[in-house]
Amino acid sequence: MTLALQIAGLRKVYDSGFVALQDLSLSVPRGEVFALLGPNGAGKSTLINIACGIVRASGGTVQVEGFDTVREARQARARIGLVPQELPSDAFTTVQAGVAYSRGLFGHAPNPARIEAVLRSLSLWDQRRSPMKALSGGMKRRVLIAKALSHEPSLLFLDEPTAGVDVSLRRDMWATIRQLREQGVTIILTTHYLEEAQALADRIGVLRRGELVLVRPTAEVMRELGGKRLTLQLQQPLVELPEGLADLALQRSADAMQLSCDCTPREGWPGIGPLLQRLAAYGIAVQDLQTAQRSLEDIVIDLVEETGA
Numbered sequence: 001m002t003l004a005l006q007i008a009g010l011r012k013v014y015d016s017g018f019v020a021l022q023d024l025s026l027s028v029p030r031g032e033v034f035a036l037l038g039p040n041g042a043g044k045s046t047l048i049n050i051a052c053g054i055v056r057a058s059g060g061t062v063q064v065e066g067f068d069t070v071r072e073a074r075q076a077r078a079r080i081g082l083v084p085q086e087l088p089s090d091a092f093t094t095v096q097a098g099v100a101y102s103r104g105l106f107g108h109a110p111n112p113a114r115i116e117a118v119l120r121s122l123s124l125w126d127q128r129r130s131p132m133k134a135l136s137g138g139m140k141r142r143v144l145i146a147k148a149l150s151h152e153p154s155l156l157f158l159d160e161p162t163a164g165v166d167v168s169l170r171r172d173m174w175a176t177i178r179q180l181r182e183q184g185v186t187i188i189l190t191t192h193y194l195e196e197a198q199a200l201a202d203r204i205g206v207l208r209r210g211e212l213v214l215v216r217p218t219a220e221v222m223r224e225l226g227g228k229r230l231t232l233q234l235q236q237p238l239v240e241l242p243e244g245l246a247d248l249a250l251q252r253s254a255d256a257m258q259l260s261c262d263c264t265p266r267e268g269w270p271g272i273g274p275l276l277q278r279l280a281a282y283g284i285a286v287q288d289l290q291t292a293q294r295s296l297e298d299i300v301i302d303l304v305e306e307t308g309a
């Protein structure tokens with residue numbers, strides 16, 4: 001299997017003495033969409049910046065398509081596209097000129113056909129003569145992607161690609177990312193929108209205080225950790241949970257008006273009907289009930305909290 005990205009024993013200690021990454025290893029095969037998740041300050045940008053050669057690692061190695069990002073920096077960088085969080089600042093440059101300029105920065109000969117193809121694939125062709133300042137925030141974000149793709153990278157880092165964009169534009173961006181994946185581009189994205197990771201990523205990695213605490217296929221995470229939760233609205237506050245119901249692991253809300261528990265079908269789970277009967281036997285009357293699938297957001301929050309963030 002060819003790896004688009006291979007990180008081994010990566011460590012970053014900033015001059016302040018702050019340890020931002022510790023002994024981090026990760027392999028991303030070609031063609032994968034990998035979502036890097038984690039709370040603010042977990043080390044996501046540090047990791048991306050090291051891979052892109054913007055920040056120096058304190059230890060460990062990073063290889064891009066087999067090229068070491070320090071010893072073979074030119075070859076590695078030529079294969080990387082980076083879409084940063086910040087919007088473009090070159091206000092008066094036109095879209096087309098800005099994207100063509102980015103290609104030149106990588107030492108590539110001008111290729112108007114390539115620039116046209118990139119602009120068309122991102123629905124920017126009609127705006128090609130607009131100065132950057134005349135574009136909406138979402139369009140500017142697309143220009144950043146176009147710039148990052150101008151030199152035909154095979155590994156694309158997207159740092160919070162949809163931060164602050166509206167819902168319909170977010171869907172457009174997702175379609176763009178899927179399209180890039182179909183073209184064979186490997187994508188590593190950071191996001192604080194967990195539904196985004198769920199919708200796009202083949203695998204997710206959860207970073208916490210510079211350590212990867214989970215790296216697994218998204219579908220597997222949802223299947224194994226997703227589960228369902230049952231919430232019961234009570235007719236009257238329940239002062240104390242009867243001991244005879246302890247096996248159900250019910251949790252009482254602070255106002256004592258709700259009970260909840262994991263209701264994922266599994267061995268030992270009695271089913272909702274028998275559970276209600278057992279409650280009724282203790283005189284606990286239920287007014288309403290609902291079940292909800294745990295989202296990726298719930299899972300990641302639990303993971304980050306479990307490990308003491």
Ligand SMILES: Nc1ncnc2c1ncn2[C@@H]1O[C@H](COP(=O)(O)OP(=O)(O)OP(=O)(O)O)[C@@H](O)[C@H]1O
Pocket residue numbers: 014015016018020038039040041042043044045046047
């Ligand atoms: N130049 C620096 N000097 C010292 N500490 C730094 C430096 N850059 C980043 N840090 C610290 O390293 C930690 C990781 O920062 P990083 O930007 O990688 O986190 P992040 O996961 O990308 O966060 P966010 O989700 O907010 O973008 C933070 O605690 C940050 O304060």
